[in-house]
Each structure stands twice: as C-alpha cells, then as structure tokens.
Amino acid sequence: MREICVPIPFTDDEQVAEVEVKFANRKISVxxxxxxxxxxxxxxxxxxxxxxxxxxxxxxxxxxKLIADYDPAWELIQIFTPSENSKNIQVLFRKK
Structure with missing residues (x-):
C-alpha cells in the first residue's frame, strides 16, 4: 500500500491542512x-x-485549464464530485 486515506474535515474553501506522519523513527511532513x-x-x-x-x-x-495553470509545486490528488447545480468544484492538491 503506497498511501492511506484519512478523512480531514474542511470548512473553508481555501483551507490548508498540514499532516505529520511517523514511520518508525522517521517523520514526514505533508x-x-x-x-x-x-x-x-x-x-x-x-x-x-x-x-x-x-x-x-x-x-x-x-x-x-485551471489545473494545468495551477502552481507546479502542487500535484493533483483528487477532484471531488460537486453537488447537483453547484457553482463550485473542490480539488485536492498535495505539495510535491
């Protein structure tokens, strides 16, 4: 398994979450x-x-086009399904 999914509640349209993961004695900041x-x-x-x-x-x-023009320091992780008649769509990026 290369990745695990952890649900993190987002309440703001442009919220940034920092997650620290520990593998044995090694810490990784994502x-x-x-x-x-x-x-x-x-x-x-x-x-x-x-x-x-x-x-x-x-x-x-x-x-x-929005994704292609996005900051190259970030990689696309997930595009969420918008609710019907929604005027916005949420996209999740991870810093490279």
Missing part, C-alpha cells in the same frame, strides 16, 4: 490544499442551457 474553483459556465457566451453535453464539456475544459 501539506494538502483544498481549492474551490468556479464550476459555473452560465456566463460564457457559448453557453446554451438546453445543450447539457456542451455545458459539461465546457465545465471539464475550464477545470482542466
């Missing part, structure tokens, strides 16, 4: 960042509310 990105594309000029597939593709493209 930093995580949960970011909230705007997921809504209704302001986009190409948006057509009747075309659900195009809307989903626009959201995916927007998120892909």
């Amino acid at each position: 930093q995580y960042r949960l970011e909230s990105f705007l997921w809504d594309v209704s302001d986009d000029s190409n948006f057509n509310p009747e075309d659900g597939i195009a809307e989903d593709l626009m959201k995916i493209y927007k998120l892909k």
Whole structure:
C-alpha cells in the first residue's frame, strides 16, 4: 500500500491542512490544499442551457485549464464530485 486515506474535515474553501506522519523513527511532513474553483459556465457566451453535453464539456475544459495553470509545486490528488447545480468544484492538491 503506497498511501492511506484519512478523512480531514474542511470548512473553508481555501483551507490548508498540514499532516505529520511517523514511520518508525522517521517523520514526514505533508501539506494538502483544498481549492474551490468556479464550476459555473452560465456566463460564457457559448453557453446554451438546453445543450447539457456542451455545458459539461465546457465545465471539464475550464477545470482542466485551471489545473494545468495551477502552481507546479502542487500535484493533483483528487477532484471531488460537486453537488447537483453547484457553482463550485473542490480539488485536492498535495505539495510535491
């Protein structure tokens, strides 16, 4: 097993958690960042509310660009499933 999952409650959209893990006598410091990105594309000029597939593709493209342009010192860990009709999506990063 390479990783373990520990649920950590996040209450703020840009909260940073620092986790210290101890393996035998060795300590490792790991930093995580949960970011909230705007997921809504209704302001986009190409948006057509009747075309659900195009809307989903626009959201995916927007998120892909945000992740690609993100600080390279951080690596993508998880993209959380947004609730229905949510205007934001949460993404978890880990400091390299």
